[in-house]
Amino acid sequence: MTEWYEDSFGEDYLLVYKHRDVQGAYEEVHKMINWLKLEPQARVLDLCCGMGRHSLALADAGFRVTGIDLSDVLLREARQMDTENRVEWIHADMRNLPLQGGFDAVVNLFTSFGYFREDGEQLKVLQGIRHMLKPGGSYIIDFMNTAYVTRHLVPHSKRETEGHRIEEFRQIKDGFVQKEIHITDSGSSQKPRIHEERVKLYTREQLSDMLQEAGLVVDQVHGGYDEEQYDEQDSPRMIFVGHRSVE
Missing domain, CATH: 2.20.25 (N-terminal domain of TfIIb)
Known part of the structure; x- marks a missing residue:
């Protein structure tokens, strides 16, 4: 049986979500850089990169970027926008990443998480993020706020x-x-x-527990790219910022 995420990120996705703007991605990346405290030339993995808006914005900010996605259609669009071949684009399932790791940061943006029926499959994604990070490396998981x-x-x-x-x-x-x-x-x-x-819907506590189980430390949770503090009732998003434990 074909899963929804194997079907939905095709040509029609480009039509449905064509309103997502590039300028917004640059503003969000500026905020991410401050949260992640990235050094110049840091290696960043954009996990579920889609059409590559944030990957390219990260590359423009001076980072060495790898973008991974399962959709050939979205990766095609990303490569077309990447006219100077600044980003390494890879086709892969987020549960099984074909890379050695050693990244300074991993970002997973705009609810590119919770796609699977079982919690164990979601946990594989978080464990994969930990494996991709060097010890002390940082991450962002940008998820929807369930209550909102x-x-x-x-x-x-x-x-x-x-x-x-x-x-x-x-x-x-x-x-x-x-x-x-x-x-x-x-x-x-x-x-x-x-x-x-x-x-799948998760509360802050549930997702925090999963991150801890995967060996990822939560440093802060933001309610949006223009909100420093997360409020369970009023924040539209639930953006986890943290790091890989050193041990």
Whole structure:
């Protein structure tokens, strides 16, 4: 059976999420650099790099960057934007990273976590992050804030873009936030193309425990890139910043 993340990050993903801007990535990277306290020329792994917005912003900031993603389509877009070949792009599953490690930092951004049904699979990702980091190396895991998402979930939305109608249906079910995306070409009588997204919900305490089990220390949690402090009810995001334990 094909898992949702093997299907959903294709050509239609580019259409649905085309509004994500490059300038925002540069602003977020500036904040990340301060949080991670990175030295010039530090090695950074962008785990689940997607179209490479943050990887390229990190490279522009003077770091040696590797971007990993499972989607050939998104990696194709990343390579096309990387006209000077500044980033090493690698196709891989985040649970099984084909690298030796030794990175100064690993970043996992915009809820590129919680994709799997079992907690044990999520733990493999965190253990992989630890393995990629050199002792004392730092990480960022940028996850959604469960309480905020639960309160502000929009069950249904629709829009038109570039001759396509996009409808999104959202629900929280069995501990996951689920989205079903229907895409129809304008004027077409064909059935819509349907894609699913499903992310497991974790509280701050649950994710903190998983990080500790994986050998990752939590230094601080932010509520967004413009929020220094995390508030369980009001913060839109839950951004963990920490480091690999030395032992």
